[in-house]
Amino acid sequence: MDPYNSILTEIATREAAGGLNLSGWLCSLPDPDPILRKRGDYATVLDDLTADDSVITAIQQRKLKTLLKRDYAFAPGQIEGQEATPEAQRLCDDLARDLERVDLYNLIAQVLDAPYYGYTVAEILWRSEAGRWRIQDIVPKPRSWFSYDYDNQLCFLGNGSQLQRVPAHKFIVARHFPDFNNPYGLRLLSRCLWPVAFKKGGVNFWLKFCEKFGQPWVLGKSRPGADKAERETMAADLARMVSDAVAVTSSGSEVDVHEFSGAAGNLHHQLVTYWDNSISKVLKGQTLTSDIGNVGSRAASQTHYDVLEDLAAADSVLVEAFCNELGFVYRQINATPDTLAPCFSYEHPEDLASLAELDAKLYEQGVRYKAGYYARVYGRKEEEFTVVADTVVADTAPSAEAASFAAPLLAKDGEAEIAAQAEIDALADALLRDAPRLGQSLAADLVQTLSRAETFDDAQILLAEALCQAEGTNEFETVLAAGMRAAHLAGQSAVKKAQVL
Numbered sequence: 001m002d003p004y005n006s007i008l009t010e011i012a013t014r015e016a017a018g019g020l021n022l023s024g025w026l027c028s029l030p031d032p033d034p035i036l037r038k039r040g041d042y043a044t045v046l047d048d049l050t051a052d053d054s055v056i057t058a059i060q061q062r063k064l065k066t067l068l069k070r071d072y073a074f075a076p077g078q079i080e081g082q083e084a085t086p087e088a089q090r091l092c093d094d095l096a097r098d099l100e101r102v103d104l105y106n107l108i109a110q111v112l113d114a115p116y117y118g119y120t121v122a123e124i125l126w127r128s129e130a131g132r133w134r135i136q137d138i139v140p141k142p143r144s145w146f147s148y149d150y151d152n153q154l155c156f157l158g159n160g161s162q163l164q165r166v167p168a169h170k171f172i173v174a175r176h177f178p179d180f181n182n183p184y185g186l187r188l189l190s191r192c193l194w195p196v197a198f199k200k201g202g203v204n205f206w207l208k209f210c211e212k213f214g215q216p217w218v219l220g221k222s223r224p225g226a227d228k229a230e231r232e233t234m235a236a237d238l239a240r241m242v243s244d245a246v247a248v249t250s251s252g253s254e255v256d257v258h259e260f261s262g263a264a265g266n267l268h269h270q271l272v273t274y275w276d277n278s279i280s281k282v283l284k285g286q287t288l289t290s291d292i293g294n295v296g297s298r299a300a301s302q303t304h305y306d307v308l309e310d311l312a313a314a315d316s317v318l319v320e321a322f323c324n325e326l327g328f329v330y331r332q333i334n335a336t337p338d339t340l341a342p343c344f345s346y347e348h349p350e351d352l353a354s355l356a357e358l359d360a361k362l363y364e365q366g367v368r369y370k371a372g373y374y375a376r377v378y379g380r381k382e383e384e385f386t387v388v389a390d391t392v393v394a395d396t397a398p399s400a401e402a403a404s405f406a407a408p409l410l411a412k413d414g415e416a417e418i419a420a421q422a423e424i425d426a427l428a429d430a431l432l433r434d435a436p437r438l439g440q441s442l443a444a445d446l447v448q449t450l451s452r453a454e455t456f457d458d459a460q461i462l463l464a465e466a467l468c469q470a471e472g473t474n475e476f477e478t479v480l481a482a483g484m485r486a487a488h489l490a491g492q493s494a495v496k497k498a499q500v501l
Contacts, residue, residue, distance in 0.1 A: 014150060028147040028155070028163055032182045033118075035190040044144055046117060046189040052196050054276045055189070058283035063112045065312035066319065067105070071347040074099075074327060077340025087335060092342040095330050098135035110140040111174045111322050112315055116283070118185035119175040121146050121154070122322075124329065133333045138172075138326070152183040169329050174322040191282045199275035284308055316346050352378060 036043060050056050076084035076092035084092075107122065114120045121143060125136040147163060149155050154173060155163040175185040220238050222231050280286065285307045323344035331341035355377065359369065375382045450459055 027150060028157075029150055029152070029183065031184055033184070033187055033190050035193055036187075039193065041193075042144075043117065043184075043187070043190075045193070046187065049189050049192055049196050052192075052199070052279070054199075054279045055192055055196065055283070058280050059116060062115075062284050062308065062311060062315070063109065065308065066112060066315040067109055069316065069346055071349065072344065073347065074323070074342040074344050077327075077331075077343055079340070085339070087339045088342075091331060091335050091339060094132070094334065095135070095327065095342050098330075102135065102138050107138055107140065108319055111319055114174040114185060114318060115176040115315065116187065116189045117143060118187040119143065119173055119178070122172050122174075124170060124172065124326075126333075135330070148183045152180065169333055172322060172325050172329065174318055176318065188283055192279050195275040195278040195282070199272055199279075202271040202275065285311055320344055320346065350377075 031037070031043065033043070036045070039045075050059065074092055074096055076088040078084035078088060110122070111120050120140055122138050122140045124138055126133050127136045128134070145157055146166075147155050147157055149163055149165070154166050154171060156166055158164050175183070176188075177186040178184070220234050222234055226234075324341075327342035327344060331339060359367075363369075369387070371382045371385070371387050374380055374385065374387070446463065450463065
């Protein structure tokens with residue numbers, strides 16, 4: 001085989017792998033979603049899941065993290081280190097003017113549905129004006145109208161479910177983690193089908209349990225020898241007692257009111273909470289940002305919040321890919337191939353708090369900024385603030401006292417300093433012979449203790465108890481105290497020796 005022909009030919013195909021090649025008939029590629037395939041459902045069933053409160057809350061919370069980012073823009077395409085060409089600038093300006101008539105908020109909101117439904121298809125409506133193609137609107141269309149063929153090409157389901165490959169430069173697709181076997185993308189909502197179903201079952205049983213056992217039961221004991229008719233009459237009187245709170249019984253009969261107590265009904269609550277947490281983990285990767293309950297801590301909540309931030313950042317990349325594809329299509333229609341397409345990106349505002357902390361550290365090291373720096377970096381006008389000159393200038397020259405202390409240390413080519421350092425090193429070596437053994441033993445006990453903790457609160461309590469009762473803790477403290485004391489004495493001795501020299 002000619003090596004040049006082999007690299008120009010697709011080798012790993014479905015037909016070559018032993019599959020039936022139906023691309024000639026443009027047959028639809030079966031949806032490979034494992035959950036939908038097992039249930040025998042279509043993707044349209046996923047729309048019903050948004051009626052669940054946990055599902056819609058998780059979707060909105062995750063989508064809004066990206067949807068509320070309003071600092072984004074198209075920029076003319078340019079080679080790094082070079083200015084954008086006039087043609088690229090004009091192309092970007094034309095695209096920006098066209099998008100002024102497009103509801104970008106709603107468009108981005110439906111693009112962000114891709115992680116939940118797998119993909120979002122949007123159709124570009126073009127119009128001709130002055131010899132150029134202009135965007136009139138960008139309209140997301142129902143997913144049920146589209147499918148993929150055996151060549152992984154997007155197709156429109158026409159009359160009679162006949163597939164028609166969509167034309168170029170007409171549709172843009174946002175997909176969530178597609179691959180060769182699954183061009184439809186990874187659907188998060190399909191992973192919530194069973195949790196929502198089991199949750200509904202748990203809620204139904206929970207309601208029945210509350211109806212049966214949530215209210216007191218009225219129990220009547222008929223008199224000895226009462227016949228069936230008398231017992232039925234008494235039961236009817238007790239039934240009316242539920243609404244009227246009045247009952248009349250025959251002589252010798254008793255009426256008791258029983259209230260049920262115990263934690264049996266809490267099982268249904270735990271079941272519903274379990275599936276709510278499962279839904280939240282699938283859609284948001286965590287649980288504490290929606291319902292912290294009576295467990296967790298600030299550190300755990302911050303960790304869960306960071307996970308949500310990571311997912312929001314991934315969603316932002318999805319929007320950027322969609323809009324960059326739009327810019328590429330716009331270039332294909334309206335410009336020459338050597339013109340770079342407009343690029344879309346989110347503008348991330350600078351963290352001024354972190355920058356101010358860095359400036360404070362640099363100030364301590366001697367860096368002094370001018371008014372222009374604060375005006376440019378922090379966005380303040382120079383007439384709104386003043387930069388106060390330092391009243392106390394850091395003196396790099398040592399004081400008389402410091403000089404009298406430092407001079408002996410440098411005497412005789414630093415012999416006293418070297419001797420003092422040698423004594424400190426010898427002291428550290430002596431202490432380190434016992435410290436590792438004690439530290440490893442203490443660490444092993446703490447790890448074993450923490451492994452029994454189920455929540456963060458349990459970990460804090462167990463850790464406090466272990467540190468108070470752990471064997472070797474006092475011995476470890478003794479070694480550390482002895483080291484600190486010896487180091488202090490060694491320092492004093494070194495100073496005295498240096499002064500003598």
